[in-house]
Amino acid sequence: MNLYLGIDFGTSGARGVVIDEEASYIQAEVRYPFQDSPAALTPEIWQEALFVLVEQIPNQLRREIKAIAINGTSSTVLLVDAAGNPTDAPLLYNDARGSLVLEHLRSIVPPNHTVLSATSSLTKLLWMRQQPSFSEATYFLHQADWLAFLLHGQLGISDYHNALKLGYDVEKLKYPEWLENLQISIQLPKVLTPGTPIAELRSEIADKFGLRRDCLVCAGTTDSIAAFLASGAKLPGEAVTSLGSTLVLKLLSRTRVEDARYGIYSHRLGDLWLTGGASNTGGAVLKQFFTNAELESLSREIDGSKASDLDYYPLLKVGDRFPINDPNLPPRLSPRPDNPVEFLHGLLESIARIEARGYELLQQMGADKLSRVYTAGGGAANETWTAIRVRHLQVSVVASVYTEAAYGTALLAMAGGRRGEE
Numbered sequence: 001m002n003l004y005l006g007i008d009f010g011t012s013g014a015r016g017v018v019i020d021e022e023a024s025y026i027q028a029e030v031r032y033p034f035q036d037s038p039a040a041l042t043p044e045i046w047q048e049a050l051f052v053l054v055e056q057i058p059n060q061l062r063r064e065i066k067a068i069a070i071n072g073t074s075s076t077v078l079l080v081d082a083a084g085n086p087t088d089a090p091l092l093y094n095d096a097r098g099s100l101v102l103e104h105l106r107s108i109v110p111p112n113h114t115v116l117s118a119t120s121s122l123t124k125l126l127w128m129r130q131q132p133s134f135s136e137a138t139y140f141l142h143q144a145d146w147l148a149f150l151l152h153g154q155l156g157i158s159d160y161h162n163a164l165k166l167g168y169d170v171e172k173l174k175y176p177e178w179l180e181n182l183q184i185s186i187q188l189p190k191v192l193t194p195g196t197p198i199a200e201l202r203s204e205i206a207d208k209f210g211l212r213r214d215c216l217v218c219a220g221t222t223d224s225i226a227a228f229l230a231s232g233a234k235l236p237g238e239a240v241t242s243l244g245s246t247l248v249l250k251l252l253s254r255t256r257v258e259d260a261r262y263g264i265y266s267h268r269l270g271d272l273w274l275t276g277g278a279s280n281t282g283g284a285v286l287k288q289f290f291t292n293a294e295l296e297s298l299s300r301e302i303d304g305s306k307a308s309d310l311d312y313y314p315l316l317k318v319g320d321r322f323p324i325n326d327p328n329l330p331p332r333l334s335p336r337p338d339n340p341v342e343f344l345h346g347l348l349e350s351i352a353r354i355e356a357r358g359y360e361l362l363q364q365m366g367a368d369k370l371s372r373v374y375t376a377g378g379g380a381a382n383e384t385w386t387a388i389r390v391r392h393l394q395v396s397v398v399a400s401v402y403t404e405a406a407y408g409t410a411l412l413a414m415a416g417g418r419r420g421e422e
């Protein structure tokens with residue numbers, strides 16, 4: 001039997017999922033929760049997490065693993081020397097120190113480009129270039145690239161999901177000329193299609209952990225794409241809404257859509273494009289007013305087939321980008337009825353309205369017509385909310401088949417493992 005291992009490095013911990021050829025059954029699921037905040041984590045702790053995860057997989061399963069892929073958090077990056085040793089602390093996904101070089105970048109990069117944000121990988125690289133330790137570095141890598149290197153031993157390899165925010169042109173499959181013109185004296189990674197087999201495991205790693213010597217390590221992806229892959233959405237028009245602390249929409253499309261003003265960009269997914277946007281509205285606002293138990297019990301008292309007239313724009317603080325691009329947009333949470341059931345109905349209805357408006361915007365920009373919405377995140381299990389969302393979206397709304405990013409990454413490993421056999 002061939003098995004496939006997907007490993008997810010998230011913000012609160014690392015997880016591994018082992019699947020079989022059918023992918024319908026999870027053979028093993030292993031976890032390594034981080035004790036420290038992400039900012040306190042070092043590459044040594046990532047490395048320890050990776051190997052502890054592998055050790056937790058039962059021996060008899062380890063021997064059957066044909067391919068492995070890893071996803072990291074998007075735009076978590078580091079510099080390493082010629083032997084692959086980190087030369088400085090990594091910069092994490094949300095590290096905005098690079099805002100100091102944004103002005104300089106704006107003068108070089110095409111207007112409204114995805115890399116023009118304080119936290120993009122390219123902004124981080126330009127900031128790193130100004131640090132004294134830069135001269136010791138040979139390669140610039142993403143978290144997933146470095147972790148995969150620990151397994152296969154080859155430096156300077158990435159995938160086009162991680163490399164999007166480095167400025168890699170995912171349509172032409174090359175680094176653009178303006179990026180070459182920056183003349184950064186460092187080896188940028190060679191970029192592969194996610195899931196491409198890179199190499200077999202280093203033999204010492206295979207022997208140490210009882211893995212197969214012919215086990216393939218495949219190019220990885222980012223955490224949010226991995227979660228999309230896990231959802232079950234496959235066809236153009238299918239989408240995944242994440243109803244977590246914030247509201248994140250992803251719609252699979254034959255057309256690429258981009259608009260930096262709304263924070264809309266497209267990841268490449270084979271021949272298709274994964275378009276999407278993120279709003280600051282979402283569960284974090286619900287959490288301000290209700291406990292999870294209250295959300296469940298009060299939701300049961302709402303008739304989801306009836307529309308609430310309350311028209312809110314639930315935000316924790318001023319400003320949203322998608323589907324309304326207005327940094328001064330005030331939270332709108334009044335009038336607030338005395339009855340908490342009515343208040344919650346208004347909140348759920350309003351977030352559903354914003355979700356529908358988001359999908360409308362993506363379609364107006366050229367994305368395929370919405371046909372079905374999978375749902376992940378804390379709000380996915382709320383049936384009343386689903387009924388309200390169906391009214392607004394006018395398509396079927398289902399829970400994601402799987403929500404674990406590690407499962408999505410295991411699917412990538414499976415695709416790569418099969419390709420390796422051809």
Ligand code: ADP
Nearest residue numbers: 244245283284286287292295296377378379382
């Ligand atoms: P995160 O984005 O932080 O990972 P989760 O996906 O874990 O978030 O979702 C947490 C959010 O889900 C919380 O903000 C909470 O308010 C919301 N939530 C939890 N239970 C429900 C529910 N039954 N109905 C609606 N929202 C819920």
